[in-house]
Amino acid sequence: MNWMHVPQYIIELTYLAATALFILSLKLMSAPTTARHGVWAGEIGMVLAIAGTLLNHGIVDYKWIAIALVLGSIIGVPLGMVQMTAVPQRTALSHAFGALCVTLVGTSEFYLRGTEVSRFTLSVLCMEVILGSLTFTGSLMAAGKLQEVLPQRPITFKGQNIVNLSVLAVAVGLAAYVVIHPGHPHVFLFIVGIPLLFGVLMIVPIGGADMPTVIYLLNSYAGLSAAAMGFVLDSKLLIVAGALDGASGFILSLNMSKAMNRSFTNVLFGAFGQEQTTSAGAQEIRNVRSATAEEAAAILSAASKVVIVPGYGLAVAQAQHKVRELYDALTKRGVDVKFGIHPVAGRMPGHMNVLLAEADIPYDKLLDLDEINGDFPQTDVALVIGANDVTNPAARSDPGSPIYGMPILDVDKARAVMVIKRGMSPGFAGIDNPLYYLDQTLMLFGDAKAFVGAIVRELAGGAQD
Amino acid sequence: MKLDLMTDLYVFMLAAFIGFEVIRRISPLLHTPLMSLTNALDAIAVVGAILLVGAHKSTLSTVLGTIAIVAATSNVVGGFLITDRMLKMFKSSRPQKP
Numbered sequence: 001m002n003w004m005h006v007p008q009y010i011i012e013l014t015y016l017a018a019t020a021l022f023i024l025s026l027k028l029m030s031a032p033t034t035a036r037h038g039v040w041a042g043e044i045g046m047v048l049a050i051a052g053t054l055l056n057h058g059i060v061d062y063k064w065i066a067i068a069l070v071l072g073s074i075i076g077v078p079l080g081m082v083q084m085t086a087v088p089q090r091t092a093l094s095h096a097f098g099a100l101c102v103t104l105v106g107t108s109e110f111y112l113r114g115t116e117v118s119r120f121t122l123s124v125l126c127m128e129v130i131l132g133s134l135t136f137t138g139s140l141m142a143a144g145k146l147q148e149v150l151p152q153r154p155i156t157f158k159g160q161n162i163v164n165l166s167v168l169a170v171a172v173g174l175a176a177y178v179v180i181h182p183g184h185p186h187v188f189l190f191i192v193g194i195p196l197l198f199g200v201l202m203i204v205p206i207g208g209a210d211m212p213t214v215i216y217l218l219n220s221y222a223g224l225s226a227a228a229m230g231f232v233l234d235s236k237l238l239i240v241a242g243a244l245d246g247a248s249g250f251i252l253s254l255n256m257s258k259a260m261n262r263s264f265t266n267v268l269f270g271a272f273g274q275e276q277t278t279s280a281g282a283q284e285i286r287n288v289r290s291a292t293a294e295e296a297a298a299i300l301s302a303a304s305k306v307v308i309v310p311g312y313g314l315a316v317a318q319a320q321h322k323v324r325e326l327y328d329a330l331t332k333r334g335v336d337v338k339f340g341i342h343p344v345a346g347r348m349p350g351h352m353n354v355l356l357a358e359a360d361i362p363y364d365k366l367l368d369l370d371e372i373n374g375d376f377p378q379t380d381v382a383l384v385i386g387a388n389d390v391t392n393p394a395a396r397s398d399p400g401s402p403i404y405g406m407p408i409l410d411v412d413k414a415r416a417v418m419v420i421k422r423g424m425s426p427g428f429a430g431i432d433n434p435l436y437y438l439d440q441t442l443m444l445f446g447d448a449k450a451f452v453g454a455i456v457r458e459l460a461g462g463a464q465d
Numbered sequence: 466m467k468l469d470l471m472t473d474l475y476v477f478m479l480a481a482f483i484g485f486e487v488i489r490r491i492s493p494l495l496h497t498p499l500m501s502l503t504n505a506l507d508a509i510a511v512v513g514a515i516l517l518v519g520a521h522k523s524t525l526s527t528v529l530g531t532i533a534i535v536a537a538t539s540n541v542v543g544g545f546l547i548t549d550r551m552l553k554m555f556k557s558s559r560p561q562k563p
Contacts, residue, residue, distance in 0.1 A: 022506050023483060029499055030490045032555045039549045042506055046541055053512045059519030068518065068531045072538020079539055080546025087497060087547065094504045094544060097536040104533040105513045108526035120470060219500055226510045231473055233513050239473055240480040245507040247484030252496060343493055350496030354551050362558030368493050 006055040014052030015237040021045030022241055026248070032363050049237060084358045085315050088215065088347040089146035095218045096139035102225045103132030107192055109232055115183050121232055122182060126175035128228035130195045134168075135221040137199030142214055145203065146347060152208035164201045171195050209389075212348050213256040220249025252349060259343035259369070261395075261406040288424070291442040293451060296418055297458030299442075303380035303416075305336045307372060309409055310352055311345050313386020313421075317448035320359035323385065326452050327361055329459040338365050340372035340382075340409050342390035373410050382414035384435075386448050388421075392433045402431060417441040420451050498551040505544025511537035 021041045028038030054065070082090045106129040114122065144150035171194035178187050206214055227242025229235075257263060291299075300306060308327075314320060330337050339356060346352040353366050367375075376382060384391055387409075394401040395408045411417050412435055419436060421443060435441060444451055491499055511534055518530035 018509070022509075023487065025502065025506065026484070026487045026491075026499075029495060029502060030487070030492070032492075032495060032552070032557070035495060035498065035552045035555070036549060039502065039545055039552065042502060043545050046505070046509065046545075049509055049512055050515070053515050056516060056519065058516060061519060061521045064518050064527055064531045065515055065534060068514075068534035069538050072535040073542045075535065076539035076542025076544075077546065079543030080550070082547065084551070087501070087551070090543075090547065091497075091500055091504065094501070094540045097540050098504060098507050098510065101508070101510050101514055101533040101537040101540075104529040104536075105510065105517055108517055108523075108529045112522050112526055216500070219503065223503070223507055226507050227477060229510055229513055231470075231477075233516070234469055234473065235513065236473065236476045238509060238513060239477050241506050241509045243477050243480035244484040244488075245503045247481050248488040248499065248503045251485060251488050252500070255493075341493075348497060348500070350493055350498070350500075353494045354497045354554070357551070357554040357556070360554075360556065363494055363555045364557050364559065366494060 006057075008057070011052040011055055014048045015235070018045035018049035018052075019237050019240045021048070022244065026244060084354055085318075086147075087354065088211070088351060089143045091348060092139045092143035092146060092215055092218065095215070095222045096136050096143065098222045099132045099135035099139060099225060102222070102229050103129055103136060103192065105229060106132060106225075106232065107188075110188050111185065114185070114188070117232075119179055119182075123175070123179045124228050124231045126178060126191055128225050128232060129192055130171055130175060131221050131225035131228065132195075133192050134195035134199035134202065135218055135225060137196045138203050138214075139199075139218050139222075141200055141203035142211060142218060145206075145208060146211060154205045154207040156205045160201075160205055164198065167194060167198045167201060171198065208347075209344075210260075210262075212344055212346075213253050213260070213262075215348050216249045216253035216256060218249070220246050220253060223247070223249055256343065256349060259407060261403070288436050288443045289441065290445055291418070293444070293454035294458050296442070296444055296451075297455045299416060299418070300330060300335070300381055300383070300455065301333055301459060303335055305338075305375075305379050306330060306381045306383060307338050307340050307375060307379045307411070307414065309340045309342075309382060309384045309387050309391060309411055310356065311342075311385065311387025311390065312347060312352075313388075314448050315346065315352070315355050315386070317386065319385065319449035319452050320355050320361075322449050322452040322456065323356070324359040324361055325456045326459075327365075329456055333459075338367055338372065338375070340369070340375075340411075341366055342369055342387070342409055345387060345390060369407060369409060376410045376413040379414040380416065382411035382417045384411060384417065384419040384421075385452065386420070388433055389431060391419075391435055392431060394431070394434055398434075411435065412438055412440075415440065418444055420444045420446065420448050422447065494555075495552075498548045501544050501548045501551070505541055505548065508537040508540035508544060511541060 022045050025038045025042035028034045145152055174187055175191050178184055223242045223245025227239050230238030230242055327337050341352050391409050391411045393412045395403045395406040417440055514530050514533035517526055
């Protein structure tokens with residue numbers, strides 16, 4: 001069937017070039033100005049590697065490859081065109097697809113040459129399949145929770161961690177058995193199947209608030225399983241790509257845990273936000289001050305420095321375009337407007353930045369926690385839209401608070417704080433926020449989109465006076 | 466055989482270090498597009514699936530491999546597409562009016 005006789009070293013060179021381009025691709029991602037070139041470098045690398053592979057001598061039949069490539073592209077396009085608010089669940093879904101690919105290839109490899117390969121290769125193969133299949137179901141579960149087709153609240157029961165870890169231990173034990181006594185094709189089915197169950201069990205107790213960390217962790221697993229596949233196939237390109245992905249997922253999930261002051265084990269085994277009975281009895285009814293859109297507009301237009309703190313509530317209300325109008329109206333009046341973005345704002349890390357960029361807010365106005373926190377004491381107005389826990393001063397002052405020690409945006413240090421919120425209900429983690437009872441805080445009750453729209457109208461009306 | 470394995474381990478170790486150093490420098494601003502990009506790059510696993518299907522060793526391997534190619538290709542296409550769409554939206558205020 002091969003109409004071209006391409007020497008093997010040419011194919012290896014395309015892999016080498018692809019490896020270099022992948023590293024370059026991530027390097028170019030370090031600045032927003034070069035990031036798109038990074039995507040192009042990655043695309044060229046990918047095309048080179050696939051083209052090189054298609055020239056391989058070992059390929060005797062192209063029919064199914066062609067059908068699968070076309071079908072995959074057809075499925076890929078709508079997955080690449082989803083709405084920006086749906087990016088977290090799309091990401092989780094693509095982790096599932098990546099893991100599925102690795103698991104299926106690993107399973108085939110086992111049945112084709114499981115009795116021929118070395119013990120080391122066999123154990124890596126088992127690791128590949130275990131990581132792959134738990135990532136597959138785990139990511140599907142995560143996508144389901146993010147899409148809200150599955151309940152977001154953590155589901156827990158007594159002895160859950162012991163049950164879950166035992167399930168995983170059985171799979172690892174069976175893998176060890178297969179490595180020591182090769183040639184048990186039926187046992188291998190359990191090595192694929194049990195981690196599928198573990199993936200489900202692993203995500204069940206994890207609440208929506210912890211999803212960002214979990215997504216990164218799943219990303220890391222998907223990468224490691226791909227690297228394991230590289231060892232099995234002796235493909236250095238795959239090892240490098242897998243290691244890069246594994247490393248990125250790992251660093252970012254560490255970052256996330258730090259941003260929430262939680263340990264990895266706590267995220268995975270902690271089931272956040274289930275018991276919130278502490279100090280509920282001692283809670284007296286405290287006064288909050290509320291204001292109208294007209295008053296809010298007057299305060300904002302008198303300010304010289306405003307920091308907007310967006311949270312996921314903003315994205316839910318689809319208020320990002322109204323916020324852009326507010327940004328324009330204030331900037332036109334000479335007010336310095338910046339955005340303070342907490343690492344866990346949104347449904348996945350960096351998600352809020354994407355949503356605001358979509359509304360054409362310049363990225364140099366979007367500042368990270370560390371960059372913005374020093375600015376709050378000189379800020380006239382901190383406007384909190386749809387964020388709650390990441391502004392909770394109890395994280396600094398109250399050792400009894402479940403979020404104590406979590407780095408927060410110090411909005412309470414601003415001269416005035418305005419919070420747009422539907423009502424006084426607690427946030428995602430179910431914790432009361434003392435910020436709302438401070439003297440300098442004004443509550444703006446209402447839907448984020450409608451309220452920001454009303455402020456913008458007031459500002460426009462004021463300009464005509 | 467043993468030497469290949471050691472080389473692979475060295476490659477893995479070095480790539481992990483490069484990954485750590487490169488990714489540590491990426492600002493939180495771009496973490497979402499970063500993840501969709503690494504996802505697309507990770508779908509290079511499609512190479513293994515193509516070799517598997519192309520070798521046509523058994524019906525099982527062809528069926529599983531074909532599904533694997535579909536899954537990985539959709540990640541390649543979808544991943545690069547959405548990363549580019551996201552990055553296209555990031556604009557600086559500097560080239561515009563001061």
